């Protein structure tokens with residue numbers, strides 16, 4: 030059934046998250062970006078909303094049934110509308126929990142889910158990106174080879190959020206030409222976690238490179254053990270996650286300039302009265318909606334148990350391109366004021382570039 | 394609850410329409426592009442098909458119960474607007490100019506259904522009705538029209554010139570916009586049903602165009618043209634302010650998504666054509682690899698397909714809102730702003746990428762490039778759509794944002 034309306038429950042979740050974001054994130058986002066720190070209380074408050082544990086059975090500490098991909102997309106949009114770095118950090122455990130939930134063996138679920146679905150926010154993370162030109166998430170350079178009844182991992186990862194704080198990192202590697210996920214414990218001598226990275230965007234999100242040198246893991250450290258996992262499916266879900274965050278970042282930029290353009294007076298009139306300004310804002314308005322609708326469409330397919338390969342791919346392609354355009358307009362509407370860090374539009378501009386470049390920063 | 398999956402029923406319906414377009418439109422697409430102004434007689438097949446129907450009388454039992462606003466659970470339904478959007482896209486995948494030439498499905502028919510009285514629908518419902526708003530001096534600024542209507546006894550007397558009227562020659566009647574009180578500005582603008590053959594109503598000429606050549610576009614002269622008093626659509630009363638004019642403009646909230654759907658249809662035809670060319674050369678489209686690792690043509694293909702998805706979703710949303718009694722003035726303009734522009738760009742790019750195959754009149758790609766351009770012009774240009782969207786989101790009136 031084609032339905033564009035938000036249900037009562039969805040509206041409730043959305044409003045709750047929006048309120049939290051307004052109280053804890055919006056006014057602090059600049060400070061967080063400058064200092065590079067997200068207050069632990071903020072992450073804890075969002076954690077307590079159950080954004081990462083909806084859908085996890087209660088016996089493992091989760092919230093039980095719920096957490097449809099569409100609901101999660103709504104949540105990610107709201108969080109990223111406050112700040113994308115917070116959206117990534119706050120929902121980071123999902124990137125570990127969700128693949129486990131979908132593809133982990135009962136033993137793996139029993140071992141890890143209770144560890145990460147407790148009352149306290151506890152970082153665990155996923156390593157997909159690799160630090161080289163022409164990186165492609167479906168053509169990984171990091172390899173896994175069978176060895177001693179387990180696997181040996183070799184390669185380099187980058188942009189691994191909270192890698193230095195996580196006790197477990199799920200690492201994507203190519204095993205016999207097929208991408209798979211492996212759980213690596215932080216103390217593993219074959220895994221070296223680099224210094225904190227400095228990147229274009231997401232200043233307040235701590236991330237690092239991760240080097241794997243003959244990193245030995247056991248056979249039951251492979252997600253799904255011998256059956257493995259459907260990596261493409263996980264990629265579909267993370268791509269939709271990025272699109273949902275793109276919607277949020279772009280909406281923030283749009284909402285900011287919509288207000289600003291009516292207040293800023295030049296040549297005796299608000300700049301909003303000029304078509305070249307107003308038309309940029311009009312385009313921002315419908316492109317934000319377009320990104321959101323593409324996100325919802327891809328998420329709807331997942332929710333119905335359908336393959337979302339095509340839809341998530343096109344949505345990410347679209348969101349990556351338009352997010353940049355929208356946030357570019359966002360800076361332009363403010364002129365020189367948009368270029369200085371006192372205003373949030375330059376942050377949106379930097380963060381939006383990550384939508385096309387990054388993979389696996391959030392999951393629906 | 395949000396669910397953007399296309400119901401299977403709709404998909405089947407759309408495939409059927411596409412097959413119809415494939416078998417009935419595509420074979421004559423080139424023929425009538427070249428035989429400009431000639432009525433495509435093959436379309437008589439559609440003459441008695443219910444394309445634009447009188448809406449079913451509402452079940453009084455249902456209307457009595459307070460309607461749940463859409464957006465609340467259970468309020469959503471798939472209705473006539475969305476249905477028309479799906480079939481329009483499918484048929485325009487075949488040929489947009491032929492769709493515009495479908496008998497009894499003119500813009501005037503839409504206006505009649507939207508605001509006509511039962512008696513008027515009874516008298517004109519079976520006719521093919523065109524819509525005449527545009528004048529030599531009034532295009533985008535349709536509120537400034539100078540064609541006049543004066544009530545004399547039981548008749549309106551109309552005088553003026555109307556240009557760019559779609560289906561000018563083929564239609565049986567025309568909805569003519571005229572002012573009953575020039576001093577009242579927009580509030581004085583009313584629409585009138587004028588039948589062909591009425592003395593003083595003359596088809597002056599037909600245009601030669603860039604594209605949609607199978608659709609005839611013409612000029613009418615109204616010279617003391619007398620029509621019955623009850624041929625006015627809506628009320629004759631000149632209300633204060635712009636409310637009355639807004640009412641007239643409301644039909645556009647339904648027709649703009651239709652134009653967007655036409656744009657989507659042409660764009661999808663062009664994209665399918667490119668896909669065929671690509672697959673002939675052995676390219677495999679698997680929706681997986683980083684686009685930067687693909688060749689530029691494959692990358693362009695994916696980008697255009699993503700744009701088409703966006704165009705469609707914006708269009709469906711606008712129509713879905715109309716079906717669910719939600720005001721869609723903003724969303725209707727968003728859909729047309731996006732689809733009108735992107736269809737133009739997509740068909741240009743497909744031509745370019747296809748090279749000689751895109752340039753040659755042996756194939757239809759060049760025709761789609763010419764056809765699509767009108768989607769960014771009629772029913773309000775792209776700029777006018779942006780103006781509407783901007784005024785809406787910025788909450789500015791038409792004197793603040795001109």
Ligand SMILES: Cc1cc2nc3c(=O)[nH]c(=O)nc-3n(C[C@H](O)[C@H](O)[C@H](O)COP(=O)(O)OP(=O)(O)OC[C@H]3O[C@@H](n4cnc5c(N)ncnc54)[C@H](O)[C@@H]3O)c2cc1C
Nearest residue numbers: 524525526527532533557558559610771772773774776795
């Ligand atoms: C094939 C065809 C079929 C048509 N069918 C019909 C029909 O059936 N019935 C009918 O009534 N009309 C019809 N039209 C007319 C059509 O709706 C008008 O051509 C259109 O609305 C634009 O008006 P115009 O051509 O006078 O351009 P203008 O209004 O002169 O516009 C010229 C340019 O200025 C821009 N512009 C104008 N005002 C503004 C503004 N305020 N801000 C920014 N930019 C502005 C426009 O976007 C455009 O780019 C048809 C036209 C064609 C070509």
